[in-house]
Amino acid sequence: MAKRPRPISRPPRTKSRKKSKVKWRLFSWIVTVGLFTAVVGGSLLAFAVSVTQIPTPKEVARAQTTIVMWADGEKEIGRFGEYNRTDVDLERVPPHVQAAVLAAEDRGFYNHSGFSIQGFTRALISNIFSGTRVGGSTITQQYAKLAFLTQEKSIIRKARELVLAIKLESVDSKEEILEAYLNTAYFGRGAYGIQAASRTYFGLDVSQISVSQGAALAALLQAPSAIEKIENRERWLNRWDYVISGMTQVNAISETDAKSLTFPESITYTSTNKFGGTNGYLLYSIREEMLERGYTEDDLNLRGLRVVSTFEEQAQTGMVDAVTEEAPTSKTEGLRIGIASIRPGTGEVVALYGGPDYVTEPLNNATQAIAQAGSTFKTFALAAAFEQGIALDTVWNGDSPRTFGDYTLNNYSKKSFGQITLLQATESSVNTVYVDVASTIGKNKVFDATLRAGIPADAVGMVNDITLVLGTASPHVIDVASSYATFAARGIYAKPTMIKEIYGKNDGLLFQISPETKRAFTAQVADEVSYALQQVINVGTGVRAKAIGRPAAGKTGTTDGNKSAWFAGYTPQLATAVMMVKQDEKGNPISLAGTGGMKSVTGGSFPALMWTAYMKAAHEGLPVVQFAPPTGVLPINTAPAIPDPDETFIPVVIPTPEISITPIPTPTPTPTPSPTLTVTITETPTPSPTPTPTVTVTVTATPTPSPTTS
Template sequence: MGRSRFGRPAAGYRVRVSPTGNNDSAGTVSGSTAAPTARKRRRRRLLIVLAVLALLAGTGLSAGAYYVDSVPTPSDLELPESTTVYFADGRTPMAKLGTENRTIVPYPEMNDAAKQAIVATEDRTFWTNEGIDFSGVLRAAWSNVTGGQRQGASTITQQYARVAADLKGVSYSRKLREAVIAWKLDDKYSKEEILGFYLNTVPFGRGSYGIEAAAQAYFGKTVRRDAPAANQLTTAEAMVLCAMVKQPEADPDDPEGHPGYDPRRSPLARQNSIDRWNYIRDGMVKLGYLSADEAANLAYPDTVKPLDPAAGRSNLDRPTGLVVNHVLSELRQTEPFQGKPADYIRNGGFKIVTTIDKRVQDAADAAADLRRDTAPEAVRGQPKNWQAALVAVEPGTGRVLGYHGGSDGSGADYAGWYQDENGEARGFGQHPPGSSFKVYDLATAVQEKISVKQHFDSPETKEFPASGRTKGSPAGPIRNAERAPCQPDCALWEATVASLNVTYFALTEQLGTAKVIDMATKAGVDSMWANEKGNPRPKRIELRGHSGEELARHFSTEVGIGQYGITVQDHANGMATFAAGGKRADAHFVRSVTKGDEKILDEQLVQTDIGLDREAVNQLNWTLSRVKAAKLDNGWDSAGKTGTWQAGTSTTQNVHTWMVGYTGALAAAVWLGTVDGKPLKTSDGSYDVYGSTGPGPIWRQFMEQATAALKLDPDKYRFQEPAFPDDTPSPTAPATPKPTSAQPTATATRPTCDPGTCVTASPTRKPTPTPTGSPKPSPSRSPKPSRSAEPSLTPPPR
């Protein structure tokens, strides 16, 4: 069958179109009643030309020529399609992204209800007209010539042309361009294509664009014909939706008098909807879509979802909004999305399945959101400047199962950092880890075959000349934060439980700063913030891809007791590595990305052995499981470590407190501090906030609730007892410690001591927990960090 230059069948032939819009397989019939005769078509075109000429007389020939020469076609129109971010189950939405809430459904995949209802609503001659209501155009032209009132009807094709070309207003020039575009559209595209364009384009209210988004917004259903019948939009429901097209939203100047057609907006809007629904039903009968009996038995549906003030919002203001930031940042580093425009992902119509398990996320938000009644009693009802962050990682996979960087997803991220659309670092997630960093010292020790039963000289204070910590130095000697019953001669495991700084400074010096940093890097700490001379802000140092020897020049021996900031996310991943028996997997947020049936991206799970043998892992677990704050009440074997970092030179006020740890199935890190950098002060005026008393309860509640929600068997994740093959430790560590390769820190401290508890004073430099390129927190005041000052978990001797 021949075709004209506009893509239509050659003269005298036209495909017969049934009332449902499907092609009649019986073939084409010249001169049939289903299509206008050639004479009628020529007469209509003549009338259109006359109307156009009349309009040209009022708008100018030059404008008319411009419109004819620059007609956009649907192929030129890239409709923004919203991207949906899901939780790990792939079914529960986390957030909608994009400038418009739209999900495009190809015309053949739509059920007939939507197609029929929109034709009965907006253009009952759609299947037979030429794309233009020529009589309406002639009326508009006549009014233009005679100075009468502006008027003119629009077909579905004209309405689509108006949207496609972004034509606004009621001017004659707009009507002209609309008519020309519609005419050319009708010549180039099939009726089915045009109706598909229209149904995927027009607004339906509640922030929804296109029939599929509307079906979900109003009824929680779909127009896809391959969906289960119970989930598909019915004819009666489609009629309610199509009534919205006339006025999708209430008139902002008179919302009460002109509320539109959303039946849940007001009684008047409901009546408007019912009246128009009845009008559509009559049209359905006239067009043969419904019989008279079917129409009589059709009931107006009362199943429209309540009007949600947040309808159309992306949910990015929720805590999971921060997850979305990390998801987008992660995707921009992958080959399918690298170098794409900023809105490519948001408006690309993708389905992004994250690693976030909703059950774990709910437990994280319940425990770490201090404003909720679900937070542990120890941290509930405290001053408004208190802030917590929690990250949970699945051992062996690196999947981030829960992420709470703050209660406001559009605000500051206290758990990590990410890159925005411009490649700039954003977030507020680095904090000095204090004694919680000692887990990496301990892991290095057991890797080097230093038994946790080996004894170390552990006095209250000790000089370390190799690291510049002497009585005569500005920094002074190292002092313990607390006393322990084992002092002055403690096994490494006892010093771990008591968090003795002297022991761990000696251990770090013996091992070498490079090895400790190397262990932290291999375990999961990808970044650490170092102080630089002349720079008031700490600088983020990328650890990954560099050896410990290369990195050691940036850090002093104080790295072993947690002076340098790291993120909650990295710390959680380090714990996950230990929980997986020394097998590191990269922490990540994305499981898969698809678009329709096309698989765009899939996670690649890769493990790296960090070099801990089974005995080393068993000794690590055995030691950390003896930390009182890490013990769970639900039958799970658990391990962990607390940490504290002080404010300025104070010996009693803390700014950063930590609790990190793991079971065999779940690892998590919790930080508790303040949004303004001031010391943690309780509502009753006390400064007694430590890792065990602040983040400890948050960590324990989360771990117990999360493991219960995951319904895992704790017996499958038991720790193994270490063998202690060399169980004859010497009373002290080697007499001559290895000097560190690092230079003494520029942030020297001086010793201070209060009755019964000695601590190390703070360095003079003032780090701001913001990654390079991130905005300063507000307010910008940040106290100077101090040495680790975690109270002993073993009572001191009386």
């Protein structure tokens, strides 16, 4: 039989056979890739789990705290929240407290293997597609998150948490994980761990915490710093209800017991020693600025941030030493001293003295305390006069008394200076000339110049009146330092800041300073102000500041009844303000007279001495920088005549007049005359061995019944 010939080609395949082949190949590839991925992924996961170290609760809690560094970024000033923490064994934590925490944060804790698939998937999808943070983390995952301390919303972060969660569940028992969490979790008020929280909120050992109190503590875990605030009490109460409800669902308490519970009252919160000493004011100020910049309390206490401050250790040490060495040592009961030093042009606060110890004296004398500024405000009227074309060599009537509208004023000892220049009036603080200047250019001009320099509009006593030139307002020390820094920077105002950089624990650089500046005065005006204030130090009321040994400008200020004394001044590199006030046991201002053995404490005495001692220390190693010469002003009284640095300060000396006044009451429309205005002339000492008694002149002027303001 003949062989059948082989076909030249195969019969065509059907479409169904082609599709089946393609599907099979695709399936094979999927299975292969899937198995490969599973093997590799599993191997990587197993390796990651094996090499991952489990941090101790102490390590985790310490890593959560915010570290504040000196300006060099190398040395640490202090931390937020690291001290208020005490470990306890799980056996000491009552079962109902454990149940409350689980009801609040992880009701399936004893049933899962470390993470919730549903919660993990939901959070992952939300982070990838919407960028929104959602809950759902188990207690094991929360502990892992605290260990890694990053706020990034990414797959990598979730993967890292997952690895540590698996490691925890494979190595530690559920009880050990819960114990670690309870000793690590942040409850607000600087309390890390359930024991510290129990003492902070209720003054009890954790073993004594009731069901109601335990539920209240557990309710804080969702957002501790926000929930515990007084204004958010309703939010705390609602969360407490949620916890109590959860405890009934898991049969930790009965429905009947739950209905009988009431929300507990917490004790008054007091600060811990984390802010102790003079550096406590620095830490507090940094904390306040971070909150103003949008960071939350939880950010400060949980994210492990690293803050590089603007505070310079050399300057800060010099400031504390200046107070220690130059402040009065006798009759100092109720004495408050505040100092602030700012870098012109950037607003960086390089040093701050808020008091001797933040824990015992929490009021920050540099940023919170206030006092009438006295003659330091004449500087702003001087700038306003220059803007209106009035020069230092213009001649004014320095007679006394003189009447301006509703006010009749006198100079020191009713002395009439006759015709004097504006520069001479500045050196001698001639009251009648400065009120004349304010009246001539208009009170609005003086008020506006004061604001532009840096004094806030809401400062106590900031009234648009011609008497503002005499310092009736009561600003903060840091505001006066900032306003004088404006002139040191040749007319550039820079908003004060105490933070240079902020870094996240694992997030890198989060914030970097960018000076907020604006031109407040022309360079010519600022230069003329600096020139005039240099003469105050050369031959006027601030002569003791010449011991700084380099060009400096400044102004003294003393107020009615000797209730406050100021010295504010600057070099081209630093601007610093010093304030002294005294209070009685009730916090009312009292006279500084007698403090340190002086009959009258003026701005040219202790404040000027502290200013000088600090500025010498802060400028150590810095080049001597000259002020820009003013345009069209002839040098007057520029002889150096620097006092011997070793010269002993004699409290009782021949005085040079320094003008100060009481606050001017704001007139109100009424047929009854407004309170009288009292003007007191105080004296500023200059070196001399011959004592002269203090002379005080009080002049009364009754305003018209219904004055108008503009």
